[in-house]
């Protein structure tokens with residue numbers, strides 16, 4: 347039995363692209379596009395966007411209505 351470190355629906359901390367810190371928090375589920383989430387870094391106090399991969403590791407497969 348391998349204990350899972352976090353429940354599946356708990357968002358993993360996204361490393362900050364500016365300072366690399368994982369002291370980030372989700373700011374919004376919606377960024378400038380459907381595929382990104384807005385995060386906030388508590389260390390360097392910057393907002394950044396991270397790609398939203400969804401609940402499962404699904405490959406990028408856009409529905410036909412988006413084309």
Ligand SMILES: [Zn+2]
Nearest residue numbers: 362365387390
């Ligand atoms: Zn940062």
